[in-house]
Amino acid sequence: MESQKLKELDRVFRQHGIEAEDTFKVISAYYLNVHKPSDVSSLLEQFWIEGNSILERITNDNIAIQTLEYTVAFDYYGECLPIIYQFFLGKRFRDLSGKFFTPKNLAKFMVKMLPIKSNVSIMDPTCGGGTFLIEASKRWNNCSCRLIGNDVDRMLVALSETLILINKNPNHNAVFFNDNIFDVPKAQKQFFETIDYIIANPPFSLPIESFEVTSNLFKLGYRNSDALFIDLCWKYLKPSGLLVCLLPHSIITNKEYEKLRLEIEKFWEIAAIIVMPEGVFNTTSNTTTRADIVFLRKQSDLKNVSRIVFANISDIKHLNYDTNLFIEHYSELSNIISDFETNYVKN
Ligand SMILES: C[S@@+](CC[C@H](N)C(=O)[O-])C[C@H]1O[C@@H](n2cnc3c(N)ncnc32)[C@H](O)[C@@H]1O
Missing domain, CATH: 3.40.50.150 (Vaccinia Virus protein VP39)
Structure with a gap:
């Protein structure tokens, strides 16, 4: 996913006061809503609920919903999700906790x-x-x-x-x-x-x-x-x-x-x-x-x-x-x- 698209996602959610970790949560929840997996762990269930409650704050913003729809439609199996994570939670990657993804x-x-x-x-x-x-x-x-x-x-x-x-x-x-x-x-x-x-x-x-x-x-x-x-x-x-x-x-x-x-x-x-x-x-x-x-x-x-x-x-x-x-x-x-x-x- 190009940085232009990531910046666009950031801009759309910031207008609603949603940023960083919350933006990642809401985007992930959207992927989950589309796929509707069963057998989710309690940890993921909680994360999904949190994402959906953020989603409720933007349901009237057609542009934000369309942006989410396009994101998932172009990346149905979530290959971009780690990139999205890195973009929105980048700060965690710069601290000293040994976090970076393997190519x-x-x-x-x-x-x-x-x-x-x-x-x-x-x-x-x-x-x-x-x-x-x-x-x-x-x-x-x-x-x-x-x-x-x-x-x-x-x-x-x-x-x-x-x-x-x-x-x-x-x-x-x-x-x-x-x-x-x-x-x-x-x-x-x-x-x-x-x-x-x-x-x-x-x-x-x-x-x-x-x-x-x-x-x-x-x-x-x-x-x-x-x-x-x-x-x-x-x-x-x-x-x-x-x-x-x-x-x-x-x-x-x-x-x-x-x-x-x-x-x-x-x-x-x-x-x-x-x-x-x-x-x-x-x-x-x-x-x-x-x-x-x-x-x-x-x-x-x-x-x-x-x-x-x-x-x-x-x-x-x-x-x-x-x-x-x-x-x-x-x-x-x-x-x-x-x-x-x-x-x-x-x-
Ligand atoms: C170098 S990253 C590699 C991550 C993963 N293999 C990948 O490629 O996406 C190391 C991972 O170890 C995790 N980590 C650090 N300390 C840990 C600990 N004490 N217990 C479990 N995981 C830990 C970090 O959160 C980070 O995701």
């Missing part, structure tokens, strides 16, 4: 690393705008799966759930939570040791003072969100479950993470590390943060991973997701993925 093509590439099997549970514990869950749901198109999303930000949980519901696939069931993952409430603990795949872009470098989970990395003195995220995923996954996530480049290279890397080798098998250049998030945020793709399998009694891919994408110009992203490494990666398909994923 869609990067998410798609990462989801392709997960072997397709029916009835798997796929989790994104920090799902943000739902980018990974949507891509997973597309890849699992004809296959059954369970999608589990969580984010600490209520508005983002509502966004992810809205997107999954309006793109509803009858083979899938989805459940969403609005929790702090480092606080692991009871409702989340039920998933420990049950998840087949985790796909995520966790918040980087947030200081974590207390962690509800028994964690070797915490005991070793690591207090940052990205490091502790690895231990949390280990808890969630079944033996031989797969983790594909983005982690800060410093974890892969810096001396201070040496003990963390040794710990990973003890409890995980490394399938691939793909070092990416600065600028991978250019399309969705201004951050210059460097992030690498880390592909791990939780250790189990299955045969060891027989190959490991280490790839270094040295320049942003090599990141062309639409053509043959990482072409020289992809054939090796595909071998690993097909190995997982045949031998390595425990049912």
Whole structure:
């Protein structure tokens, strides 16, 4: 959606004193009104009610209603909703809470690393705008799966759930939570040791003072969100479950993470590390943060991973997701993925 259209939406609602978060709510409610999904969570139901009560304030403004109608008609499946979120809640993205969306093509590439099997549970514990869950749901198109999303930000949980519901696939069931993952409430603990795949872009470098989970990395003195995220995923996954996530480049290279890397080798098998250049998030945020793709399998009694891919994408110009992203490494990666398909994923 071009910025001209976003500004127009902003102008139309501002005339009624509706702005920022409220504009996002009313637009989302309109998408929901058009699709009328059933089985909404209580969180989304509340968000939907709030959006509709804002909508009541503008029902006499034909231009505002037409603007909403056009927006949804041109974007029936809500692909623009994350952009709308970013535009109207931009300030939240600039604070220090590790919020930015993963570029869609990067998410798609990462989801392709997960072997397709029916009835798997796929989790994104920090799902943000739902980018990974949507891509997973597309890849699992004809296959059954369970999608589990969580984010600490209520508005983002509502966004992810809205997107999954309006793109509803009858083979899938989805459940969403609005929790702090480092606080692991009871409702989340039920998933420990049950998840087949985790796909995520966790918040980087947030200081974590207390962690509800028994964690070797915490005991070793690591207090940052990205490091502790690895231990949390280990808890969630079944033996031989797969983790594909983005982690800060410093974890892969810096001396201070040496003990963390040794710990990973003890409890995980490394399938691939793909070092990416600065600028991978250019399309969705201004951050210059460097992030690498880390592909791990939780250790189990299955045969060891027989190959490991280490790839270094040295320049942003090599990141062309639409053509043959990482072409020289992809054939090796595909071998690993097909190995997982045949031998390595425990049912
Ligand atoms: C880098 S963003 C990635 C979001 C998502 N993967 C996407 O691409 O849209 C990290 C996400 O982690 C969430 N987050 C930060 N701290 C969290 C916490 N303690 N518990 C759960 N989610 C958290 C943020 O709200 C944000 O949506």
